[in-house]
Amino acid sequence: MATYKSLKGQPIQVLAADPPxxxxxxxxxxxxxxxxxxxxxxxxxxxxxxxxxxxNAGRSGLGGAGxxxxxxxxxxxxxxxxSAANELYNGSSWTEVGDLNTARYILGGTGTSTAAxxxxxxGGLALTEKWDGSSWTESGDLNTSRNAHGSAGTTTAGIAFxxxxxxxxxxxxxxxDGSSWTEVxxxxxxxxxxxxAGxxxxxxLIGGTTPPGDTVKNLVEQWNxxxxxxxxDLNTARxxxDAGGTTSNALAFGGAAxxxxxxxxxxxxxxxxxxxxxxxxxxxxxxxxxxxxxxxAFGGDPDVVSTEEFTAPSTVTNTTITD
Numbered sequence: 001m002a003t004y005k006s007l008k009g010q011p012i013q014v015l016a017a018d019p020p021x022x023x024x025x026x027x028x029x030x031x032x033x034x035x036x037x038x039x040x041x042x043x044x045x046x047x048x049x050x051x052x053x054x055x056n057a058g059r060s061g062l063g064g065a066g067x068x069x070x071x072x073x074x075x076x077x078x079x080x081x082x083s084a085a086n087e088l089y090n091g092s093s094w095t096e097v098g099d100l101n102t103a104r105y106i107l108g109g110t111g112t113s114t115a116a117x118x119x120x121x122x123g124g125l126a127l128t129e130k131w132d133g134s135s136w137t138e139s140g141d142l143n144t145s146r147n148a149h150g151s152a153g154t155t156t157a158g159i160a161f162x163x164x165x166x167x168x169x170x171x172x173x174x175x176x177d178g179s180s181w182t183e184v185x186x187x188x189x190x191x192x193x194x195x196x197a198g199x200x201x202x203x204x205l206i207g208g209t210t211p212p213g214d215t216v217k218n219l220v221e222q223w224n225x226x227x228x229x230x231x232x233d234l235n236t237a238r239x240x241x242d243a244g245g246t247t248s249n250a251l252a253f254g255g256a257a258x259x260x261x262x263x264x265x266x267x268x269x270x271x272x273x274x275x276x277x278x279x280x281x282x283x284x285x286x287x288x289x290x291x292x293x294x295x296x297a298f299g300g301d302p303d304v305v306s307t308e309e310f311t312a313p314s315t316v317t318n319t320t321i322t323d
Contacts, residue, residue: 012039047264047312048274053093055298057085058305063109064242064284065116065131068294068309071286072113072131075121077105078303082123086136088113089296089307098135102127106282108151108160110196115155117176120146120163128176130155140180144172148240150196150205157200159184159223162208164192169211173228175200187228189219193239197250197265201225204265206252209239216257220270222247232269236261244287244295251295251310256281259300262310280304 013019013028014037030038055073062076062083069091076083082103087094100118107121114133120126125145129136142160149163149170158176165172171186187205194208203223209216218237221228234252241255248267255261259279263270280300287295295310 046273047310049262049276049297049308049310051277052091052296052298052307052309053089054305054307055094056087056096056305057083058303059083059085059105059299060280060282060301060303061105061107061122062282062284062299063107063118063121064286064296064298065109065111066113066286068286068296068311070113071296071298072109072116073284073298074109074116074118074131075100075104075107076284076299086131089298094307098131100129100136101138102129104147106148106193108149108163109284110151110153110158111155117151117153117155117158119151119158119160119176120149122147125166128181139178140176143174143181143183144170146170146172146192148192148194148208150194150203152196152198152203153200159200159203161196161203161205161223162187162191162194169209173223185227187221188230189217189221191217191219193256195241195243195252195255197243197245197252198223198247202247204243204247204250206243206250207234207238207241207255214239220265234263234270235272236263240281240283240301242283242285242297244285251287253285253295253297253310254280254283254300256301264312276308278304278306278308 059076065072071089074086084100084103102124104121104123108119116131119128126141146163156178161173169190171190174181191208191210195206197204205221216237218234238255238258243252250265253262260275283300298307
């Protein structure tokens with residue numbers, strides 16, 4: 001029989017008091033000699049969106065990297081023109097920093113506020129640029145030119161997948177080692193206008209559109225570093241959404257036509273949560289590869305300037321057990 005430790009990676013400890021810094025999914029027992037013991041678990045609360053600082057330039061189809069308190073918003077389309085603008089968020093306000101070398105939109109973006117990756121996009125279909133905290137430098141091109149694709153990971157361990165390539169939607173996926181891209185196993189369903197979460201070896205491909213007729217999908221696929229597997233669908237099909245988090249703890253939000261919806265992924269199923277205050281598609285977001293408890297949404301169509309911050313408070317649940 002499987003144990004909790006084998007399923008979740010956390011042993012159930014018997015303690016005299018609550019641990020000082022529990023982690024998501026941790027379970028423990030507080031023993032009280034001569035009295036009933038209490039089993040406790042640490043989980044995320046429901047969560048909600050709150051207003052953050054506005055972008056200096058409202059854009060749609062932009063790329064994003066980082067986390068809620070340290071994010072990047074770069075490229076996009078502003079007033080009908082391709083943008084190279086790059087802004088840095090400190091948790092309350094945005095500041096313009098070094099521009100991309102090539103203006104573009106609906107590109108891939110991932111990494112941190114000091115080490116980010118921008119790849120593909122309309123206006124730079126194969127181009128890759130790396131951000132070092134002060135400037136962008138061109139690096140090795142994608143093998144398959146694309147836009148409206150997914151991307152995850154870091155500047156030295158990234159992955160790009162799906163998207164719109166010359167000739168139509170692609171199933172191609174590629175990994176990045178810091179200087180060049182290598183083709184890996186294909187996704188199961190070719191599509192574009194997708195979103196993403198995770199890291200190079202453990203990623204999610206979420207939603208998007210497929211031919212014919214750009215059918216909006218609720219399909220989700222998971223990458224384990226070797227192959228892609230279809231998993232539980234989103235509750236609501238959508239495209240041009242954004243997402244953040246990990247393969248076991250992700251948040252998907254926004255999107256064309258359903259631009260306020262938010263869904264949370266716990267590794268098994270998607271659950272609808274509080275909506276964004278401003279409905280938007282083709283937006284940017286952060287918190288790649290980290291918990292969905294602190295996420296960020298910014299920009300979007302049409303030239304949205306507002307930022308929203310998602311916070312899911314952690315809570316301890318109690319269950320009394322008898323000795």
